[in-house]
Amino acid sequence: MKKIMTGLAALALAAIAFAQPEAPEDAPSPNQVVEEAAAEEWVSIPAEELLVMRLTPDADGNPREVIIQLMPAPFSQGWVHNIKLLARDGWYDGISVNRVQDNYVVQWGDPNYDNPEADGEAKPLPDGLKVMGEEEYVSRTENLPDAVIDQDVGDPYAARIWHRGGWPLAGNGEGRWPVHCYGMVGVGRNYSPDTGSGAELYTVIGHAPRHLDRNIALVGRIIEGMEHLSSLPRGKGELGFYAEDEFEKRTPILSIDVAADLLESDEEPAGLTYAYEYLSTESEIFAKYADARANRRDPFFIHPAGGADICNIPVPVRPAPNG
Amino acid sequence: MKKIMTGLAALALAAIAFAQPEAPEDAPSPNQVVEEAAAEEWVSIPAEELLVMRLTPDADGNPREVIIQLMPAPFSQGWVHNIKLLARDGWYDGISVNRVQDNYVVQWGDPNYDNPEADGEAKPLPDGLKVMGEEEYVSRTENLPDAVIDQDVGDPYAARIWHRGGWPLAGNGEGRWPVHCYGMVGVGRNYSPDTGSGAELYTVIGHAPRHLDRNIALVGRIIEGMEHLSSLPRGKGELGFYAEDEFEKRTPILSIDVAADLLESDEEPAGLTYAYEYLSTESEIFAKYADARANRRDPFFIHPAGGADICNIPVPVRPAPNG
Numbered sequence: 106m107k108k109i110m111t112g113l114a115a116l117a118l119a120a121i122a123f124a125q126p127e128a129p130e131d132a133p134s135p136n137q138v139v140e141e142a143a144a145e146e147w148v149s150i151p152a153e154e155l156l157v158m159r160l161t162p163d164a165d166g167n168p169r170e171v172i173i174q175l176m177p178a179p180f181s182q183g184w185v186h187n188i189k190l191l192a193r194d195g196w197y198d199g200i201s202v203n204r205v206q207d208n209y210v211v212q213w214g215d216p217n218y219d220n221p222e223a224d225g226e227a228k229p230l231p232d233g234l235k236v237m238g239e240e241e242y243v244s245r246t247e248n249l250p251d252a253v254i255d256q257d258v259g260d261p262y263a264a265r266i267w268h269r270g271g272w273p274l275a276g277n278g279e280g281r282w283p284v285h286c287y288g289m290v291g292v293g294r295n296y297s298p299d300t301g302s303g304a305e306l307y308t309v310i311g312h313a314p315r316h317l318d319r320n321i322a323l324v325g326r327i328i329e330g331m332e333h334l335s336s337l338p339r340g341k342g343e344l345g346f347y348a349e350d351e352f353e354k355r356t357p358i359l360s361i362d363v364a365a366d367l368l369e370s371d372e373e374p375a376g377l378t379y380a381y382e383y384l385s386t387e388s389e390i391f392a393k394y395a396d397a398r399a400n401r402r403d404p405f406f407i408h409p410a411g412g413a414d415i416c417n418i419p420v421p422v423r424p425a426p427n428g
Numbered sequence: 429m430k431k432i433m434t435g436l437a438a439l440a441l442a443a444i445a446f447a448q449p450e451a452p453e454d455a456p457s458p459n460q461v462v463e464e465a466a467a468e469e470w471v472s473i474p475a476e477e478l479l480v481m482r483l484t485p486d487a488d489g490n491p492r493e494v495i496i497q498l499m500p501a502p503f504s505q506g507w508v509h510n511i512k513l514l515a516r517d518g519w520y521d522g523i524s525v526n527r528v529q530d531n532y533v534v535q536w537g538d539p540n541y542d543n544p545e546a547d548g549e550a551k552p553l554p555d556g557l558k559v560m561g562e563e564e565y566v567s568r569t570e571n572l573p574d575a576v577i578d579q580d581v582g583d584p585y586a587a588r589i590w591h592r593g594g595w596p597l598a599g600n601g602e603g604r605w606p607v608h609c610y611g612m613v614g615v616g617r618n619y620s621p622d623t624g625s626g627a628e629l630y631t632v633i634g635h636a637p638r639h640l641d642r643n644i645a646l647v648g649r650i651i652e653g654m655e656h657l658s659s660l661p662r663g664k665g666e667l668g669f670y671a672e673d674e675f676e677k678r679t680p681i682l683s684i685d686v687a688a689d690l691l692e693s694d695e696e697p698a699g700l701t702y703a704y705e706y707l708s709t710e711s712e713i714f715a716k717y718a719d720a721r722a723n724r725r726d727p728f729f730i731h732p733a734g735g736a737d738i739c740n741i742p743v744p745v746r747p748a749p750n751g
Contacts, residue, residue, distance in 0.1 A: 312610045
């Protein structure tokens with residue numbers, strides 16, 4: 106057929122969705138809308154609310170670092186307390202990624218804790234962990250900031266959905282809760298009434314499993330390095346756990362630390378910043394961005410959808426430009 | 429905390445969602461509902477509607493085969509014609525996976541066709557390819573089978589959604605179209621009015637990018653071997669294309685064939701069947717399965733959602749038991 110290889114054509118087929126308009130009359134893409142945001146519409150994430158998970162280097166010797174933003178109050182704070190305690194205790198150091206189930210989750214923890222493929226003794230947990238009740242999956246507080254975006258329609262899982270305080274939320278007359286979008290991090294648990302401690306964590310690597318909302322604690326999201334988890338080989342065992350004959354595929358976790366501690370550590374190289382920021386979900390730019398996600402008018406598109414589900418409007422997060 | 433290692437407990441924490449009930453009073457999980465289906469509720473997929481894509485073996489020498497079910501009439505038949513023509517011409521043999529964008533798509537084709545990282549001449553296409561108009565993204569035919577499931581609520585992208593004829597569909601007063609769920613296969617294209625030939629294909633490896641519905645032709649879905657694509661290393665170039673310094677990460681595609689041709693080939697080993705079947709979306713079991721997906725009552729769950737989006741109700745597909 107054709108061999109057009111201009112820069113524009115090259116980008117175009119390549120971009121089955123994120124084509125970049127070249128002409129001024131083109132409507133901006135969602136990413137271009139975000140680029141218009143002023144510095145004050147971005148919100149800094151405190152280093153105290155970031156985890157740094159270091160995996161062993163990949164096969165080519167490249168370091169693999171995953172950054173997790175922990176969920177702020179009023180959500181899941183008991184589990185967040187536990188996770189920081191486990192990180193500061195060094196408990197996570199030496200655990201591994203034990204489960205990779207396609208279109209579902211990557212899960213990491215002690216390979217010998219409640220794992221169908223366990224082959225040793227579970228690692229003792231430190232003192233001081235809180236035990237949370239199931240009612241804590243949902244927040245009943247009313248002091249969340251008002252949102253510019255307030256979608257009242259089209260969610261099959263909840264009466265209402267919002268982006269507030271930088272996070273995707275759902276709610277009904279009883280309360281509000283964070284939702285299971287791609288990259289969100291949650292707490293593995295046993296059967297009810299167990300709610301999990303935070304020692305066993307997972308992230309979503311497929312279509313949003315929203316049926317898990319209000320059934321498991323969500324404690325954060327991956328804001329950098331997601332590809333180090335999502336591209337791991339899938340496990341052949343039950344539920345995507347690595348089976349006995351493929352334990353060598355488990356990825357060892359060197360450490361999980363609170364970023365604030367690394368910034369203060371003498372053992373870390375100079376120049377670390379761990380400075381990230383998210384686009385305020387209460388900003389006008391976020392409203393424009395959400396509208397652009399729901400109504401793609403940039404040149405690649407011919408039928409704007411007229412809507413988007415909440416997990417298809419991910420909150421923009423970036424390294425701070427002056428971080 | 430605890431070190432319970434009974435089989436039940438082991439399954440439970442492991443199963444952040446797919447716990448298997450052990451007691452008869454437990455409500456069945458969606459998978460258990462499907463297991464109840466009688467043989468006649470499964471529909472055979474003709475080998476003429478299957479593609480077999482063979483990648484080079486993995487680093488350990490294991491073969492990698494991906495099975496794609498092509499979309500039946502009335503959808504996208506012009507592109508399906510082209511894809512079979514390209515397969516039978518041997519055109520796909522020797523192309524590669526050139527793009528892996530996290531939470532979006534894996535794309536394969538001629539690495540030198542409209543690729544921002546191209547470094548050679550594009551491969552000529554065979555004669556006989558059809559050129560489709562944009563109106564063919566949507567079917568206006570009325571002869572689809574009636575569905576047991578008919579969800580009228582809760583979709584942000586379309587007035588109505590259904591599962592019919594084994595596929596997830598959306599529609600409005602103007603017509604019906606297939607939707608971009610995880611594992612669906614579509615046709616890369618250039619800017620409108622180009623609609624793509626079928627030489628450049630992609631599959632969804634993240635949250636459903638439903639904004640692509642009616643903007644790109646969907647031609648099928650991956651029914652086996654998805655993990656060979658979804659776990660590939662992400663590209664560092666623009667849009668997830670492999671950049672110039674990582675061309676060695678491109679996965680070569682040995683061949684793409686129509687399964688029916690392989691079954692008749694003297695060059696293939698004896699015993700090949702390529703016999704797959706899907707659960708009839710017009711069956712009562714499918715209705716029960718969809719209900720179980722939308723209202724998880726199996727023992728792990730404490731809050732059934734009361735709904736599910738169409739991409740969270742994947743149509744069950746399996747190798748035929750007597751295949």
